[in-house]
Amino acid sequence: MLYRYTLPAAALGLAATMAQADPPHIAADILPTHGLVAAVTGDRTAPDLLVPPGASPHHAALRPSQARALAGADLMVWIGPSLSPALATARESLASGATVLTLSEVPGTVARESRPGGVFAVDGDDHGHDDDHGHDDDHSHDEDHAHDDDHAHDHADDHDHGPIDPHMWLDPENARAWLDAIAGALADLDPEGAEVYRANAETAKAAISEAERAAAERLAGAAERPFLVDHDSLLYFEERFGLTVAGALSASDADRPGAARASALRAAAAERGVACLLLSPEGRGGPAEALAQDAGLAVVVADPLGAALEPGPGHYPALMAHLSQAVADCTAPGG
Known part of the structure; x- marks a missing residue:
């Protein structure tokens, strides 16, 4: 936390280090992405959600609060332009300086061809x-x-x-691969939290594997x-x-x-x-x-x-x- 009174000269370096160590601000496109990011960040920081519950990501129009969240993001995590073309435009204008993690492009992601109705x-x-x-x-x-x-x-x-x-999040194999990618992106931005992010990703992968097992049993x-x-x-x-x-x-x-x-x-x-x-x-x-x-x-x-x-x-x-x-x-x- 930065204070308004003048710090002693010896403390200036420490204050700067503390400021640099602040966890990154993160913007996630849809609820499933937001959940994966939140599972990795844990208590260290909380992601902002760009497409609110009930809204279609295909036609997402950012509200002022969401536009501010995107503009202030150090990291944007999204499926990609095939799901949310409007976010691609918003990203260029509001978050050109942010790191962008496009989950559909993460190595190992399962991608399937669309089919006609x-x-x-x-x-x-x-x-x-x-x-x-x-x-x-x-x-x-x-x-x-x-x-x-x-x-x-x-x-x-x-x-x-x-x-x-583009509905790639519905394959739990993709979700597990993305957790590693999210942890890696956060570790690059916040090296002090790298160990926490990677440990949280492993915990989240185990939870998804258990959910997948239970789903298979249910089905x-x-x-x-x-x-x-x-x-x-x-x-x-x-x-x-x-x-x-x-x-x-x-x-x-x-x-x-x-x-x-x-x-x-x-x-x-x-x-x-x-x-x-x-x-x-x-x-x-x-x-x-x-x-x-x-x-x-x-x-x-x-x-x-x-x-x-x-x-x-x-x-x-x-x-x-x-x-x-x-x-x-x-x-x-x-x-």
Whole structure:
């Protein structure tokens, strides 16, 4: 702490050293990222959150307090521009001098191709995605994913995920790799705290591994029971836990499904014995819920951002529990 009265000359060097030793200010993009950072920092410092709970990272517009947090950050931790293009612009104007850790670029990060909305192929099935797109679907798509979405939708003002699905935090393997990267970035900025950051990262990795084990146990048997989703945001979670998503009404915010896709999903649900649709919170009252009602599907709400969960060090393990329980409920026999 710096005081306003004049320090003796002998103390000036000590005061400067104390000022330099202050822990770095950190800005994190979304709640799962914020939770990982908080798990590494522990009590040494607390990160600021740029995208508040309930807001979409695809269209994040910073409030004045969030803009100030970003402007004052020594370290910005974010998934990357594919998830939050608006933050890329804000970073350039507000945090040009900050260290930036882009988690999607961390070595070892699992990255998966985006897929178009519609019916997904399952177990060698060859008719997925044919409702609106007219191309085959062994999860092998043109990288630009150009498709007409019922031939009449202008995507210019919406956010498209691009060739790589940006929801990378939903793979706990990525989260563990990122904890090490976060600890390393903080250690570079704050060498005095390096030991604490690395120890906290190890503790957090163990907690995530335990959450992953519990999720796998909760999801035992779920792989054989396909379900639908409104927005295709769970690909990493799906692949990590061997789940079967039969289709998605939309692939991204830019995707505007039409009647043909909804009809194909209803037919696929009947054919494959789908009994449930997993709905994101923002999908309440929308076309996906109407589809579920028309098809006689149960609806379970699941939030890949965990907006209702307590922020902080325990957020990521709690997110794994929340999502796995939602999928377990959605795929429960007779559910």
